[in-house]
Amino acid sequence: MPFSKLGLSDKVLAAVKAAGYPAPTPIQEQAIPYVLARRDVLGIAQTGTGKTAAFTLPMLTMLETGRARARMPRTLILEPTRELAAQVEESFVKYGAKQKLNVALIIGGVSFDDQDAKLTRGVDVLIATPGRLLDHFERGRLLLTGVELLVIDEADRMLDMGFIPDIERICKLVPFTRQTLFFTATMPPEIQRITGQFLHNPVQIEVARPATTVAAIAQHLVKSGSKPHEKRDVLRRLIRSSDNFKNAIIFCNRKTEVAQLHRSLLRHQFSAAALHGDLDQSARTAALDSFRKGEVKLLIASDVAARGLDIPDVSHVFNFDVPHHADDYVHRIGRTGRAGKSGTAITIASPIDSKSLAAIEKLIGQPIAWMGEPPRADDASDAPETVERPRGRQRERGAERGGSRGGGRGSARSQPKPAQRQAESPVARLDEARTRQPAKSPPPRQQPESQAESHLPAFLLRPTRVKA
Numbered sequence: 001m002p003f004s005k006l007g008l009s010d011k012v013l014a015a016v017k018a019a020g021y022p023a024p025t026p027i028q029e030q031a032i033p034y035v036l037a038r039r040d041v042l043g044i045a046q047t048g049t050g051k052t053a054a055f056t057l058p059m060l061t062m063l064e065t066g067r068a069r070a071r072m073p074r075t076l077i078l079e080p081t082r083e084l085a086a087q088v089e090e091s092f093v094k095y096g097a098k099q100k101l102n103v104a105l106i107i108g109g110v111s112f113d114d115q116d117a118k119l120t121r122g123v124d125v126l127i128a129t130p131g132r133l134l135d136h137f138e139r140g141r142l143l144l145t146g147v148e149l150l151v152i153d154e155a156d157r158m159l160d161m162g163f164i165p166d167i168e169r170i171c172k173l174v175p176f177t178r179q180t181l182f183f184t185a186t187m188p189p190e191i192q193r194i195t196g197q198f199l200h201n202p203v204q205i206e207v208a209r210p211a212t213t214v215a216a217i218a219q220h221l222v223k224s225g226s227k228p229h230e231k232r233d234v235l236r237r238l239i240r241s242s243d244n245f246k247n248a249i250i251f252c253n254r255k256t257e258v259a260q261l262h263r264s265l266l267r268h269q270f271s272a273a274a275l276h277g278d279l280d281q282s283a284r285t286a287a288l289d290s291f292r293k294g295e296v297k298l299l300i301a302s303d304v305a306a307r308g309l310d311i312p313d314v315s316h317v318f319n320f321d322v323p324h325h326a327d328d329y330v331h332r333i334g335r336t337g338r339a340g341k342s343g344t345a346i347t348i349a350s351p352i353d354s355k356s357l358a359a360i361e362k363l364i365g366q367p368i369a370w371m372g373e374p375p376r377a378d379d380a381s382d383a384p385e386t387v388e389r390p391r392g393r394q395r396e397r398g399a400e401r402g403g404s405r406g407g408g409r410g411s412a413r414s415q416p417k418p419a420q421r422q423a424e425s426p427v428a429r430l431d432e433a434r435t436r437q438p439a440k441s442p443p444p445r446q447q448p449e450s451q452a453e454s455h456l457p458a459f460l461l462r463p464t465r466v467k468a
């Protein structure tokens, strides 16, 4: 179905044409008519599906009539991170160029006064992170009783970041009669509960995960010892030897590692910027801009900071750490191979990562090829038997929240205690010559059925080779 059949206004159709979109994506095609019909929508979709335009385009159409009043926004969009909020604001600028709408961004890390001045002038679209929004509300600078439409975006990530109580509070502050558009990539029970409570007879639209369909991403594993300096060695070799390398996003599990790896790469003369929640907003924006413009080739990021970012032309993703959550792997590799381009995702894996790798392979439904030889079964013999998710993770993620309120909303307290850190195994360093070899398809793996159940990756089941 063409855009012209969805019920969008002429001005919005002109903006879509100017953006060069040939046809609506599935989520746009399915959601836009219902949004325009003022129905609540539950969209199970993630970034890369075109979901931002699925709500911004009909909102722009609807906002063509009516006027904003001081301190009473007409529509409210909640985003988990400042960068996502800024990205949505850019969409309004791009698609709403022909309209005189007031769009305000209410995020942590920037001056209250400027935000306050904007609110006073009256806003049609308020895009906010939950913490900073509630700060303004509590100061009495904002009334939510005029909100006609509420968008809750990336709800499952809000859950990860501990935002759900804030979301529940905000839902109770906006009028019961508002329209609600709710987007989430997954439906854990807590999210199901919220949708039952705050959506009224919603139309449910589910679109495929982009990453499971992105055949354009070549995925590889590279073995390494588990010590940070061993992994840094491997990473540098990978960056220097990767084919078709243009630029890369490098993911770490913790923001402390992001900072450490950033310093190390700069010391080794790489062109690199870092993106994590402890940086102030101007540093985060500068890092992203310089990467987008190609001024720096490497962007080192944590999951939360990089979640949902739309950077169209990324040739490589490196997982410096294997993510503890298989879902994060899918989000990470989806930063490359976008917009019809091919991409490469390489994960540095040490023996202590075996459980996480097995979960990832189970989720994506395929084994990931090893570059060079896979680790031997005895590589893992010195590794700890079980690797627990660090208890500090939830709090560290919370520390990257968009809000800037005090009272434990992110501080040095979120660092994991030494005892919680993963033990390091004395695995031998990766053989340099092996990593230089171009990636080869792995031999077909014979995966016994019991393997999936026990979450053991294939390399742990290989027979041990004993040197003569």
Ligand code: AMP
Binding pocket: 021, 022, 023, 024, 025, 028, 046, 047, 048, 049, 050, 051, 052, 053, 310
């Ligand atoms: P999103 O899932 O909202 O993060 O969108 C991902 C990317 O898809 C953005 O760069 C959009 O500019 C782009 N996009 C959105 N809608 C379309 C469309 N109908 N056709 C082509 N690209 C689109």
